Amino acid sequence: MTQQTGQDADKRPSYKDTLNLLETGFGMRANAIHREPELQAFWKEKGIDLDLGRNNPGPVFTLHDGPPYANGALHMGHALNKVLKDIINKHRLMQGRKVRFVPGWDCHGLPIELKVLQAMSQEQRQALTPIKLRKKAAVYAHKQVAGQMAGFKRWGIWADWEHPYLTLQKDYEAAQIDVFGTMALKGHIYRGLKPVHWSPSSRTALAEAELEYPDGHTSPSVYVGFPVVDLPTGLRSKLNEQGLDVPSESNALSQCLQVAIWTTTPWTLPANLAVSVNDRLDYCLADDGNGRLLIVAAELCDSLATKLERPLHAKATVKGADLAGITYSHPLLERRSAIVVGGEYITTESGTGLVHTAPGHGVDDFNTGRKHGLPVLCPVDEAGTLTAEAGPFEGLNVLKDANAVIITALEDSGSLLLQENYSHRYPYDWRTKKPTIFRATEQWFASVEGFRTEALTAIDGVQWLPASGRNRIESMVSERGDWCISRQRTWGVPIPVFYQRETGDVLLNADSIAHVKALIADHGADIWWEKDEVDLLPSSHSAEAHLWRKGTDTMDVWFDSGSSWASVSSQRDGLSYPADLYLEGSDQHRGWFQSSLLTSVAVNGTAPYRTVLTHGFALDEKGRKMSKSLGNVVDPMVIIEGGKNQKQEPAYGADVLRLWVSSVDYSADVPIGAGILRQLSDVYRKVRNTSRYLLGNLHDFVP
Incomplete structure (x- = not known):
């Protein structure tokens, strides 16, 4: 056999140029704990989400955010809701629509008031004045909003985080007073002695939406x-x-x-x-x-x-x-x-x-x-x-x-x-988890009978997804009694009424409403507790201020959140009223969907939304409601960052959390747990590696 010389070897053909060698900076591993925050910081630095929303050529798309309550840690229900909204908003962005998503928070109410009181000693409580309590409650609410906002951002949610709406903001409270006043002047608000759901544990009246009916009573x-x-x-x-x-x-x-x-x-x-x-x-x-x-x-x-x-x-x-x-x-x-x-x-x-x-x-x-x-x-x-x-x-x-x-x-x-x-079935206070009673008290009510027909007509003009949502809310509005909107608490928006000290007659007219609204627009609702009647009464009555006393009731928090259309979607630039979409859990047919509908119809004769989409609840892998007592609570931040035991609770990153939301039938209750997360992680890895292969193939592609 003839041996090949060195010169012959140098003439051998090179096959390197015939191989398609992949080149990409897209890593095989996500390294999500580090890379996702870097990417989110890049979005913020470049203003990518806001610029896209402003600069698109298409018409405005408004998904009005139902405000989560500013108390407690985020849970899987929040994740399901906010990621669904984010998917829809980004889809509309890709379609060329102008999208400005304004996140909101519900900041008043008893749970926050109780948190403030629980953090104080008995001596401190005794020295607590209403205005001091309100100041402390506001600080607590802002802290809770900041914590929840950080979580939403970590999930990759695009929103106008610099300009959220909070129900404790001055402009919001003033708009709410305007909604109340308009309803009152139309004859839809009255005061009466009637039996209402009363919580002895909270010492206040409750609306139907503030009740729950646990099993086993x-x-x-x-x-x-x-x-x-x-x-x-x-x-x-x-x-x-x-x-x-x-x-x-x-x-x-x-x-x-x-x-x-x-x-x-x-x-x-x-x-x-x-x-x-x-x-x-x-x-x-x-x-x-x-x-x-x-x-x-x-x-x-x-x-x-x-x-x-x-x-x-x-x-x-x-x-x-x-x-x-x-x-x-x-x-x-x-x-x-x-x-x-x-x-x-x-x-x-x-x-x-x-x-x-x-x-x-x-x-x-x-x-x-x-x-x-x-x-x-x-x-x-x-x-x-x-x-x-x-x-x-x-x-x-x-x-x-x-x-x-x-x-x-x-x-x-x-x-x-x-x-x-x-x-x-027996009604319990949804906050204190204790039984309620029916008790007749003097309360303020919204007379639904005065605009029930208009509300039912408005329901027919809305697209309900799924379609069964229409029947559900129609039945609720058809059968509901008058809405008790007064609460005997301090942390909330005041019912702007005055009572004649001798006779108990009520002062609630266009002048008094306009005056209180202007004061709150300038100073916030705290002004109601900071000032006396001589300053709170309109000029037509200030000379006889000693004959009047201001009311002490605050408004139902469902009236707070149900007035959001008045200060957000109908007022802010880049939004539209009625909103294109309201998207919340199916329990909101009796909550925010309904309170928003009633206030909007009572004031403007129209629904505040064009489409209403509902999703189910997040359950454990066995289809059970999550609870600490069962030990089956899944924490979305543990999914992203990992738990104390990284082997049992590995860090999957926000994309796996988002993949879960995008992979489920959100119209029904959806399970989540360790087994499901492992499966989703495998799916995510395949998608990532496939994407990496495709990107590597395109490294030298010149369009």
Whole structure:
């Protein structure tokens, strides 16, 4: 074999130029903990997000941000919401639309007030004035906003971070006063004594949106017999026609005839002023075998007999209308009341078909009482303690010891037919996580009835995604009562009213509203607590300032956030009203979507949004709600930065968090957990390596 010489070797062909060698600075590993903050700093330095939003040639696109509450750490619900918004905004940017995303925060309300109070000693609290509390609350809120904003930025959210909207800002508060004032001048705001959801733990009224209904609530329900002391002549005749003869004398009658009622709130019995019936239902007088007749709905006679564990034999049957006018004696107090006709809320689904009616402690009770001219008796104070009007039960707390004491008293009087525990949905204060009650108090209300038809019409003009959202909010608006907008707290926007010291008459007119609005626009809502009536009243009344006192109530935080369109989307440059899109969790049909709709329709006759999109909730991998007690909480910042144990909780970076949001069906509840994150990390790695290969291929490409 011939050997190759050195000269021949030098002539061998080179294949280097025939190979496609990849060249790219795009690393195989993301190194997200370091690279992502560098990239975000570059965005900020160059103003990339804002420049794109301003300079695009297309029309304005406004996604109006629903304000998260300025309290607590960010969670996966925040991540799902904000990243979805960011994806949509960037998509619109790529389409050439002008996009200015203004982030917002809800900064007033009880949770912040409580945080401030909890950080103080008893001595400090006693020396605390309302204005000092407000100053401390504002500092706390700003600190919380700064912390949450840093988290949102770390997630790669593009927004006008230099100009967010906060519900504690002067211009925002002034716009809110204007919304309230316009509604008042249109006749949509009134003050009245009505039963409202009351939180003894917070000592304030609550709106429906501030309630939650946890599983597992049990109440001590009682069946009680109210002794009858007089029958209408017409009813007595009808009973005689059926062969039933009852005594005429009151004492004898009360021994043999009782009105059977059922209630899950025994503590309201001292406030009983009537028993209500459905005039169209059949009621029977049933013999219980112990020489006593019980009046009960005919359809419920057998079920009551089963509960009492003894037979009930109907001796006569009459219509509910025939029972109206029966006089009965209160089993625990020296009080006589009557059976009255109620409404369709009285059914045969449970109970006895006769409803214990306390006008001061229930909406149906109140409406029935008003129809029949009954007083609004509410023997419960703001702490949930029974007052002197409750007679021997004064001093008992309605959520602690009142039920047990009253049940014992019923048993001693011989009026207790049955006591049993009853599991049902019961409203809790969403902040303190403690039960609420219905309590009649003087409150300020927005009369939804005055613009309900307009609101329903506006709903039809909005695109709802998914479409089921339309039916949901339509049902809520159709059925909701008047909106209680006053709160007995300090940290909030004041209800700008004055009361005549002698008569209690209210001053709320165009001049007073305009004057307070101007003061708040210049100084912020603190001015209401810093100044006296002589400065707060309009010039037309300042000379008689000594005759007036300013109100102490603040507005419901849902009125705060529900007025955001008035100071943000309808006022700021680069935004549009109605907004193109509102995007929040499905729970906001009863919250922000609804409060925004009601205020906007009441003031302007239009919805504040063109499209409403809802997403589900973030759950753990087993489909359970996240909670500290279950130990299944996933922290978005741990996903990004990693946890204490990097093997169990590695740092995935913001892109993996964002990939999770973009990969799920957001219209339903979505799971997240360690297993899902590992899968997403693998997907992300494949996408990154594929992108790296493509970029390497294009290194010498000249278009």
